[in-house]
Amino acid sequence: MLALTFPGQxxxxVGMGRAIADAYPEAKAVFDEVDDALGEKLSAVIFDGPDDALTLTTNAQPALMAVSLAVLRAMESEGFMVTRADYVAGHSLGEYSAxxxxxxxxxxxxxxxxxxxxxxxQAAVPVGKGAMAAIIGLEQDAVETACTNASQPDDEVQIANDNGGGQLVISGHAxxxxxxxxxxxxxxxxxxxxLPVSAPFHSTLMAPAADRMKDALAAVDIKPTIVPLVCNVLADPISHPEDIRKNLVEQVTGRVRWAESVEYMAEQGVNRIWEVGSGKVLTGLARRIDRTLEGTAIGAPDDISAALAQLG
Known part of the structure; x- marks a missing residue:
């Protein structure tokens, strides 16, 4: 069984996706579509930088999605069908790509x-008011206890990401x-x-952003998924449009339950996970979460031919 995963911020x-766009007209069309949707040449920032512009949250989020979908369109042009996958999942913003x-x-x-x-x-919290940190090598219960004991009224911290492999991320007031x-x-x-981040993502401080996303999502046409999405906040599959809207709003302030999501897919029989887009972060995490999983990062033309050869 196969799952497709999509990376987060x-x-x-800089330069991600360029080789795919040069090799596949279908991939270039994705970058053109994103540029048209945003009314600007985000593709120029993706391909040529500068790095500080690409790193901006407002650019990095649609940029990573554009690369993931460009890679996927290239895969489809080579005969791959998304319905060959049993699940899709994405880390934080990657859920939108999924x-x-x-x-x-x-x-x-x-x-x-x-x-x-x-x-x-970015606008939800003034710069300097919030922070995030990675906690390595401590059980989740102990991190939960530390967060509870460290929290005071209007000065709170919580677990934001359970990435697996002994890595947890906490987020909240500095x-x-x-x-x-x-x-x-x-x-x-x-x-x-x-962590060198500009805001305390996936914490209660993001409540104003969740309210804004609720309004934005209400105005968008969402269809049932053609492949079940294992969503961040539930670590369970959903496919219905109203469930998608609800969980995307909750995701802004809620925990990214990535380790549980990968464990769920493995329990259902998934033995192969393809990370579609830029980088290899999720491929590395998958191996640390469950060593029986076969992980493959697909971000360049050669990666596509190698991955599709696995399917026979």
Whole structure:
């Protein structure tokens, strides 16, 4: 069984997708469609930078989706059908890429939603008020306890991502994150590292962004997925449009349950996971979550031919 996964923020790199766009007209058409939807040449930033422009949340989110869908369109031009996959899943913004791949949302609407999402998440919290940190080598229960003990009224921290392989990410008010980091180190964490992010994603501080996304999603036509989506906040499959809207809103403030999502797919019989788009982050995480999984990152023309050869 096969699952397609789609990367989240942090996987971007200047020049990503260029080789695919040069090799496949179908892939170039995706970048053109995203440019048209946004009314600007985001593709120029994707291919040529500068890096600080691509890294901006408002650009990185639609850019990563564009690359993922360009790769997928190239795969389809070589005969691959999305319905060959048993599940799709995406890490944070990658969930939007997964939904576009599963034909629930058009590429143009997905680009516009991700631009709104990036703007809303950046605007939700003043710079410096929030923070995120990676906690390495500490059990989830212990991190939960550290977050609870570090939280005070209007000064809170929570687990934002369970990435698997002993890696958890916490997010919230800067002071609470700092206290939780110290508590995690005292509890035996191997490392507690502040992350270079511009906002405390997937925390209660993102509530204004969730409200904005609720309005934006209500205005978009969403169709049932042609392949079940294992969604971030449930780590369970959904396919109905109203379930999609609800969970995309909850995802803004809720936890990315990535390890549980991968474990769910493995329990259903998935033994092969293809990461479609830029980078290899999810491929590495899959192997750490379940060593029986065969992970493949597909981001360049040669990757496509190698992956499709696996299917016979």
């Amino acid at each position: 942090g996987s971007q790199a 939904l576009a791949a599963a034909r629930a949302i058009t590429i143009g609407d997905t680009a516009r939603l991700l631009r709104i999402r990036g703007e809303a998440m 002071g609470a994150v700092e206290r939780a980091m110290e508590a995690c180190k005292e509890a035996g964490a191997k490392r507690a590292l502040p």
